[in-house]
Amino acid sequence: MRRFLFAAAALLAAGPALAQTPKAPDGKTLTIGMAAADVSQLDPFRATSTQDKPVVSWIFNGLVRFKPGSTSLETLEPDLAESWTRSEDGRTWTFALRKGVKFHGGYGEMTADDVVFSLKRAADPKTSSFSTDYAAFDAIEAVDPSTVRITLKHPVPSLLGLVANYHGGNVLSRKAVEALGNDFRLKPIGTGPFAFAEYKPNESVRLVANPDYFRGTPKLGGILYRLIPADAARDLAFTSGELDIVYGRQDQRWAERFGREADVTVDIVRPAELALLHLNISHKPLDDVRVRRAIAHAISQAQIVQFKGASVTEPAVSIIPKGYLGTDDKAPLPAYDLARAKALLAEAGHPNGITITAIQTSLPTMLTAMQIVQGQLKKAGIELKLDVVDHQTFHAQIRKDLSDAVYYAAARFPVADTYLTQFFDSASTVGTPTAVTNFSHCNAADAEIRKARTEPDPEKQKALWKDAQVKIIEQVCAVPLSEGLQVWAHRKTVDYGYDFKGAIHLGPVITEATDKK
Amino acid sequence: MLQFILKRFLLAIPTLVAVLTVVFVLVRVVPGDPTIVILGDQASASARADLRAKLGLDQPIVVQYLSFMGQIATGDIGRSLTTNRPVLEDVAHVLPYTIELTLAAVAIGVGVGVPLGVVAARRRDGFADWIARIVSLAGVSFPAFVSGILLLIAFAVQLRWFPVISTPRTGGILDRLGALVLPALNLGLLMVAYVTRVTRSGMLKALGEDYVRTARAKGMPARIVVWRHALRNVLVPVVTVVGLYLGVLIGNAVLTEIVFNRPGLGKLIVTALTQRDYSLLQGLMVVSAFAIVVANVLTDIAYGLVDPRVLAQ
Numbered sequence: 001m002r003r004f005l006f007a008a009a010a011l012l013a014a015g016p017a018l019a020q021t022p023k024a025p026d027g028k029t030l031t032i033g034m035a036a037a038d039v040s041q042l043d044p045f046r047a048t049s050t051q052d053k054p055v056v057s058w059i060f061n062g063l064v065r066f067k068p069g070s071t072s073l074e075t076l077e078p079d080l081a082e083s084w085t086r087s088e089d090g091r092t093w094t095f096a097l098r099k100g101v102k103f104h105g106g107y108g109e110m111t112a113d114d115v116v117f118s119l120k121r122a123a124d125p126k127t128s129s130f131s132t133d134y135a136a137f138d139a140i141e142a143v144d145p146s147t148v149r150i151t152l153k154h155p156v157p158s159l160l161g162l163v164a165n166y167h168g169g170n171v172l173s174r175k176a177v178e179a180l181g182n183d184f185r186l187k188p189i190g191t192g193p194f195a196f197a198e199y200k201p202n203e204s205v206r207l208v209a210n211p212d213y214f215r216g217t218p219k220l221g222g223i224l225y226r227l228i229p230a231d232a233a234r235d236l237a238f239t240s241g242e243l244d245i246v247y248g249r250q251d252q253r254w255a256e257r258f259g260r261e262a263d264v265t266v267d268i269v270r271p272a273e274l275a276l277l278h279l280n281i282s283h284k285p286l287d288d289v290r291v292r293r294a295i296a297h298a299i300s301q302a303q304i305v306q307f308k309g310a311s312v313t314e315p316a317v318s319i320i321p322k323g324y325l326g327t328d329d330k331a332p333l334p335a336y337d338l339a340r341a342k343a344l345l346a347e348a349g350h351p352n353g354i355t356i357t358a359i360q361t362s363l364p365t366m367l368t369a370m371q372i373v374q375g376q377l378k379k380a381g382i383e384l385k386l387d388v389v390d391h392q393t394f395h396a397q398i399r400k401d402l403s404d405a406v407y408y409a410a411a412r413f414p415v416a417d418t419y420l421t422q423f424f425d426s427a428s429t430v431g432t433p434t435a436v437t438n439f440s441h442c443n444a445a446d447a448e449i450r451k452a453r454t455e456p457d458p459e460k461q462k463a464l465w466k467d468a469q470v471k472i473i474e475q476v477c478a479v480p481l482s483e484g485l486q487v488w489a490h491r492k493t494v495d496y497g498y499d500f501k502g503a504i505h506l507g508p509v510i511t512e513a514t515d516k517k
Numbered sequence: 518m519l520q521f522i523l524k525r526f527l528l529a530i531p532t533l534v535a536v537l538t539v540v541f542v543l544v545r546v547v548p549g550d551p552t553i554v555i556l557g558d559q560a561s562a563s564a565r566a567d568l569r570a571k572l573g574l575d576q577p578i579v580v581q582y583l584s585f586m587g588q589i590a591t592g593d594i595g596r597s598l599t600t601n602r603p604v605l606e607d608v609a610h611v612l613p614y615t616i617e618l619t620l621a622a623v624a625i626g627v628g629v630g631v632p633l634g635v636v637a638a639r640r641r642d643g644f645a646d647w648i649a650r651i652v653s654l655a656g657v658s659f660p661a662f663v664s665g666i667l668l669l670i671a672f673a674v675q676l677r678w679f680p681v682i683s684t685p686r687t688g689g690i691l692d693r694l695g696a697l698v699l700p701a702l703n704l705g706l707l708m709v710a711y712v713t714r715v716t717r718s719g720m721l722k723a724l725g726e727d728y729v730r731t732a733r734a735k736g737m738p739a740r741i742v743v744w745r746h747a748l749r750n751v752l753v754p755v756v757t758v759v760g761l762y763l764g765v766l767i768g769n770a771v772l773t774e775i776v777f778n779r780p781g782l783g784k785l786i787v788t789a790l791t792q793r794d795y796s797l798l799q800g801l802m803v804v805s806a807f808a809i810v811v812a813n814v815l816t817d818i819a820y821g822l823v824d825p826r827v828l829a830q
Contacts, residue, residue, distance in 0.1 A: 037788040040554050040599055048557025126567070129560045182601045201600065201607050202788055203684055203780050226682060228778045232666050237681040237778070240674045392549035392793050395558065399550070410558075422559060435562035 027209060027221025028516045030494065033243040034507075037229040038202050043185040044170035045121060045128035054507025055205055055225055059104070060172070060190035062165035063095050063115065063148075068509040071271045071502035073161050073325055073414055080110065080171055080191065081148075081163075090155030090456055095163070097146040102212045103173040104195035112142035114174045119150070121177070122168030130168040132421070133413065136454075155456040158325055158415045166504055167413065193218045193512045203227060219497075219515040244494050244516060245508060248487035250365050252309020258489045265490055268312055270502040272483035274321040275369060275409035278423070278439040279476060283404045285354050292476035294344035296334035298380035299373060304482045307372050312487055316480030318469050319424070326416025326452075326465035331473055333480060341380040353381025356404040360386045361394035369481065370407045398439055401431040406439040409484060411506070416465040420449045424472050442477030445469075493517040522814055529810040533803070537589065540802040541582055549793035551598045572598060574795075585799065594800035599792050604800030607785060612804075615781045617693075618770060621701035623759060626708025631755060633709070634716025635748060638724060649713050656710025661769060665703045665776035672699060683777035700777040704770060708762055715758050719751035726750075752823045760816030763809070782808075 036051035044056045065079035066072075081095040101110040121127045123134035139151040156162070163169045176189035188196050193215070194207035205225040209218040228234040231249065238246040238258075248254055248266065259266045277299070285291045301315045314322070318331035345353065360370050367388065374384040384405070389397065398406045412418040421436075422428055426443035428436035445468035452464035472478070486506060490496075497513025551572070552565040569575050573584070588595060594604045637649035659667075673681045683696040723729060724747055732742045771783035782805060789798040 037784070037791065040792070041557075046555070046557060048559055049554075125561070125564050129557045129564070131564075132561070186600055186602070200780070201602070201610055202785055226684075226778070228682065230662075230775050230778065232662075233669070233681065233776055233778050236666075236669050236674050240677065240681045242681050389548075390791065392553065392791060393547070395553045396548050396550040399562070412559075428561075430562075433561075433563045433566070436559060 027219070029222045029224050030220050030245065030510060030514070030516055031224045031226060031243050032245045032507075033226050033228045033234045033237055033247060035229060035231065035234060035247045035249075036227050038227055039186075039199070039205055039225075041185050042188040042196065042199075042205070044172070044188070045130060045168055046185065048129055050506050051227065053505040054503070054509075055207070056170065056188070057165065057192075057505035057507070058194040058207060058223060058510050059188050059192045059196055060165060060170035061101075061192050062169040062171060063097075063163040064160050064169075065165040066504045067498075068511050069496070069498040069500045069502060071414060071504040072323070073158060076160050076164055079165055080115070084160075090157075091152045093150045093152070093159060094143070095148045095150075097148065098214060099146055101191050101214045103176065103191055104189050104210055105176065107173040107176045107189050110171065110173070110191055111145045112148045113145070115148045115171055116140050116142045117174040117177070118170065118172045119163070119168070121172070128168055133162055133168055133418070154454040157456075157458045157461060158417075161325075161413065161415060194223055194510065197222070213512055215512050218512040220510070223510055238489065241491070245488065245490040247507070248489050250308070250312050250484045250487055252312055255309070255311055255487055263492045265492055267486075267488040267490065267500050267508070269486045269488065269500060270323065271411040271414065271504065271506075272314060272321055272485050273409040273411045274316055274319075274419075274483050275366075275407065275481040276316075276319060276423070276478040277373060277481055278406040278408060278442075278478045280401070280404050280406070280440055281475075281477065282401070282441045283356075285348070285350060286356065286404060288348045289475060290344045290348040291350065291354065293334060294341040294348070294380060295377065295382060296476050296479045297337045297341035297344065298377050298382060299479055299481065300336040300376055301333075301480070301482060302336070303376065304369065304372050308369070308482065308484070312485050314483045314485065316483050319472050319478050319480055320416050320419045320465075320469065321411060321414075321483060324412075324414040324416050324419065326462055328466045328469050331466075331469045333473060334476070338380055341382075345381060350381075353383065355383040355385060357385040357387055358405040358407065359394055359397045359403040360388050360407060361391045362388050363391050365484070366407060366409065369409075373407070373481065399430050399435065401439075403439070407481075408437065408439065410437075414504070416469075417449070417453055420445070420465065420468055420472075421453075424468070424477055425449050440477040442472060442475065444475035444477055445471040521817075525814045525817065526810065529807075532810065533806050534586075536802060536806040537586070537799065538582075540799055541585060544790075544793075544795050544798055545578060545581075547793075551793040551795065554599050554792045554794070589803060594803050595796040597789075597797040597800075598794045599797070604797055607797065608782070608801065608804050611780045611782055611785050614779060615770065615783070617697055618700055618704060618773070618779070618781060619763065621697055622704040622708055623763070625701055625705030626712050626762070627755070627759065629705070630709045630712025631716050631748075631752075634713040634751075635720055635743060637713065637717045638720030639743060641721065646717075649717060653710040653713045656706045656708075656713075659706070661703060661707070661772035662776050664706060665700075665773055668699050668703055669776070681778075683779040696779070700773050700779050703777070704773045707769060708759070711758050711762065712755055715754050716751055719754050720747060723747040723750050749823070753820065756816060756819045756823055760813060760819070763812035763816070 034051050039052050040049055041047045041052050042055055044060055047053055047056050061079045063081035064076045067075040067077055080098055082098050084093060084095045086093050097112060103110055119140045123131050123137055125131040136152050136154055136156050138153045141149050143149050173189045177184050180187055186199050193210055193213045195210045197208045198206040208222040209220060211217045234246060237243050255266050258264050279286050279292045281287055305313045305315050317329040318327055320327045322329055377384045423437055424442045426446050427434045428438035429441050430439055448464045448468035452461050455461040455464060493516055495515045497511055500508055552568045556564060596603050633649045637646040640646055669681055672678050679695055679699050683700050729742055729747050732746050770781055771787055774781040774784040786801050789801060
């Protein structure tokens with residue numbers, strides 16, 4: 001027994017050695033609590049989940065960048081490129097790169113070769129989840145070590161957005177990607193204000209300040225990104241002061257509760273995730289547009305917003321989120337009209353109502369939203385059966401075309417094209433080899449969506465997008481439900497160094513100017 | 518003794534094969550698609566199909582099963598589908614946390630449960646007995662996440678004695694012990710409840726036995742009669758409870774690990790399951806099944822220590 005106790009004591013003593021962390025850097029560490037059990041990907045071309053994107057934004061730069069705190073394409077500013085020119089026909093873009101920018105981890109100076117490598121990698125479906133965004137890229141060349149030329153198949157008015165510090169626009173080190181291979185996904189090398197230091201599965205990601213950052217040495221020493229899936233534990237850790245910044249809940253009561261605390265600021269920011277109810281037109285009785293219209297008239301956006309809370313939810317304006325390039329914020333949405341809904345159902349031959357089934361995730365915010373819709377539809381005689389499954393099962397099954405209606409909330413690259421292509425172009429229909437997330441089998445505006453993609457005149461392009469929205473709403477491929485904003489909170493000791501109104505990366509941008517008192 | 522241990526491990530092989538087969542089948546019966554986690558929700562169906570082919574997930578299930586078993590037989594438990602890290606590396610990261618938590622919970626369970634059970638039996642229906650009954654009732658009634666949050670609010674948020682996030686920020690022994698106290702108490706509470714009950718009822722029975730009466734009649738001090746003679750016999754069922762408890766610990770530890778945000782085998786299993794990371798999940802099951810086998814062998818050894826007759830058999 002004594003020997004056993006000795007072994008136990010030895011194990012306990014050995015524990016710290018096994019979990020030894022590298023020495024903390026000089027300067028203060030900013031601690032951020034995120035609602036996730038783990039990160040999945042830190043390779044910017046694969047990172048799509050809410051927990052992965054903020055980390056990527058602290059490590060990488062693009063040729064241009066979204067102004068910290070903003071999600072608008074209008075506010076793009078130089079990043080790794082100092083300046084750029086566009087040819088008369090809009091098809092050739094030439095970027096002059098900043099000189100002397102160093103990659104983290106001794107991977108040397110950033111050159112045109114790295115930019116060409118990165119953009120080509122972003123355009124390759126084998127290495128990037130955003131390859132379709134780069135379909136218009138014809139050639140990407142290094143003119144000299146500090147000049148990059150992009151030739152397009154047709155003009156892309158929002159091209160700068162594609163080379164911004166977001167998704168495929170991030171610039172990676174060619175040497176690092178080649179040297180690290182598969183490991184790059186969890187050992188990212190960029191040029192940003194913070195460098196990756198350590199990843200502990202299910203626990204945390206630690207970054208350290210990059211002293212060679214081209215905008216200056218960061219004021220903070222590093223960032224500790226803690227992964228805390230349990231809501232209660234995360235809230236308690238923030239309350240006790242163990243976290244400086246916390247991912248909040250899209251919940252009015254949460255925002256109010258922390259908003260009352262004297263030393264806390266609650267940040268409710270864009271982009272909003274637009275929640276749509278996609279109606280599968282290949283399933284009966286939803287193949288009848290009158291039935292789909294009846295559903296649209298039976299849903300009250302105002303009630304959903306009221307239930308979810310007006311400070312964290314806004315009414316949807318179209319089938320594309322508000323504020324995207326090309327969103328028609330005066331799109332003709334069907335008004336809430338219960339009598340009309342019932343009349344339409346009767347007209348379609350369903351005077352006693354209909355029953356439809358939706359596969360639904362058990363994630364609370366998404367489930368409660370759908371339960372509100374369920375209650376609303378019931379009043380019009382529409383029985384919405386919810387087949388509640390865990391989140392991964394939900395994702396797998398909705399892609400197998402098993403659901404009559406799909407509740408899906410998402411934010412995308414802020415250009416109408418992305419949302420229209422992924423959700424409403426018939427090429428993206430689920431069940432096909434080119435499937436993305438067209439759950440409704442919508443094909444109402446294929447011509448407009450595809451034409452807009454190659455339309456050189458920005459005004460004509462917007463007109464095409466507007467027509468596409470009108471047609472999709474007219475055919476009721478999807479019913480807009482509401483827009484949910486991102487909720488974060490920070491202690492007042494944290495100074496972001498900019499006005500935090502939006503976060504294209506779904507989390508606060510931590511820059512060289514961010515400080516902690 | 519060595520032969521006994523070796524035999525136990527050999528007997529465990531068919532158990533491991535059975536467990537792995539069940540796990541393999543179960544994770545594939547549950548719908549889900551790891552490519553959604555790996556590629557995100559904007560990738561096209563063809564990109565997903567390519568990745569599934571690369572990961573071998575498009576192979577017939579029998580082929581996948583045989584290749585998985587073959588791999589395990591060579592001692593390779595594979596790489597995580599989502600992070601591509603060797604599963605063994607992830608296990609090595611969380612295992613010290615799990616071992617620490619288990620040992621601490623057992624120490625609390627036995628350290629508090631046995632004396633409490635003995636005292637309760639000696640002072641039946643007295644004050645100590647009431648305390649013991651309340652503790653054991655509370656221990657089995659409180660779900661681990663409720664007791665966990667109560668402990669956090671009291672000792673971490675209000676008193677600030679311990680951290681809310683029970684992941685030590687440094688590798689220092691004090692920091693590590695500080696982070697261990699609340700989760701160990703939470704997990705230990707359930708064990709205190711069971712150990713107290715078993716000890717109390719065993720003691721009540723033992724105190725009425727002839728050998729205790731004889732010892733008393735000989736004029737032996739009560740303390741020695743109770744703690745040396747009677748308790749020794751009571752310890753066999755206590756060891757059984759502890760052994761069983763080790764087996765179900767992973768299940769119980771999940772909630773504790775989640776509430777206290779502490780890495781561990783249980784939490785990693787849940788993550789692997791929610792991400793449909795088949796290879797990580799299978800690897801973790803191999804390790805867990807093996808851990809349970811080891812726990813059983815340790816229990817048997819403990820029987821021998823408590824009651825030498827067991828080894829003689």
